[in-house]
Amino acid sequence: AQSVTQLDSQVPVFEEAPVELRCNYSSSVSVYLFWYVQYPNQGLQLLLKYLSGSTLVKGINGFEAEFNKSQTSFHLRKPSVHISDTAEYFCAVSARIQGAQKLVFGQGTRLTINP
Amino acid sequence: DAGVTQSPTHLIKTRGQQVTLRCSPKSGHDTVSWYQQALGQGPQFIFQYYEEEERQRGNFPDRFSGHQFPNYSSELNVNALLLGDSALYLCASSFTAGTGFGEQYFGPGTRLTVT
Numbered sequence: 588a589q590s591v592t593q594l595d596s597q598v599p600v601f602e603e604a605p606v607e608l609r610c611n612y613s614s615s616v617s618v619y620l621f622w623y624v625q626y627p628n629q630g631l632q633l634l635l636k637y638l639s640g641s642t643l644v645k646g647i648n649g650f651e652a653e654f655n656k657s658q659t660s661f662h663l664r665k666p667s668v669h670i671s672d673t674a675e676y677f678c679a680v681s682a683r684i685q686g687a688q689k690l691v692f693g694q695g696t697r698l699t700i701n702p
Numbered sequence: 703d704a705g706v707t708q709s710p711t712h713l714i715k716t717r718g719q720q721v722t723l724r725c726s727p728k729s730g731h732d733t734v735s736w737y738q739q740a741l742g743q744g745p746q747f748i749f750q751y752y753e754e755e756e757r758q759r760g761n762f763p764d765r766f767s768g769h770q771f772p773n774y775s776s777e778l779n780v781n782a783l784l785l786g787d788s789a790l791y792l793c794a795s796s797f798t799a800g801t802g803f804g805e806q807y808f809g810p811g812t813r814l815t816v817t
Binding site: 591623629630631632633636677679688689690691692693694695 | 706735737742743744745746747750758760792794804805806807808809810811
């Protein structure tokens with residue numbers, strides 16, 4: 588079974604400051620890792636994913652994440668945030684087997700950007 | 703491409719009633735997964751349908767049931783509604799390829815309120 592822990596429920600930052608949203612996972616099998624963003628009253632949009640290869644993954648809107656197998660972490664970063672990045676961010680994991688597998692989500696981190 | 707669509711957008715039901723939510727997958731996708739997202743929580747996996755059969759199921763009671771039609775669209779049925787069933791219900795579609803990874807694309811969700 589897999590589980591995900593997002594270490595911060597809320598992260599307030601000033602506009603143009605850097606941000607890191609932390610995510611740790613546990614699993615008895617190899618996994619795929621994801622970050623999703625949810626804007627108010629909307630569904631989930633995929634920011635980036637780690638399937639294999641380079642441990643540094645670049646996504647949309649200037650976000651990137653680094654897979655650290657030894658620390659079982661997949662932290663999300665952005666060097667300079669904008670007001671439009673205000674949203675809920677979810678880290679998710681799925682088992683590394685072929686086909687479409689269920690996603691296990693963390694509790695979410697609410698990112699608030701202050702001017 | 704219309705992406706994943708869900709209907710209705712919002713729904714208000716009374717305790718004890720039954721509800722049906724609908725999902726049309728993204729063009730070319732053959733697998734539909736359903737998730738429940740309670741307020742302030744991450745999405746939780748309910749079940750997944752492929753080839754008109756339930757392939758995986760999360761920790762939800764039998765009051766939650768589903769169906770997939772030959773055109774790959776899907777329904778989620780919830781019987782004997784409880785106040786705790788109030789949530790955003792998300793549908794995700796994907797393609798179960800012979801090899802490789804099937805990325806899930808999410809719809810905008812159906813907001814169910816049980817009074």
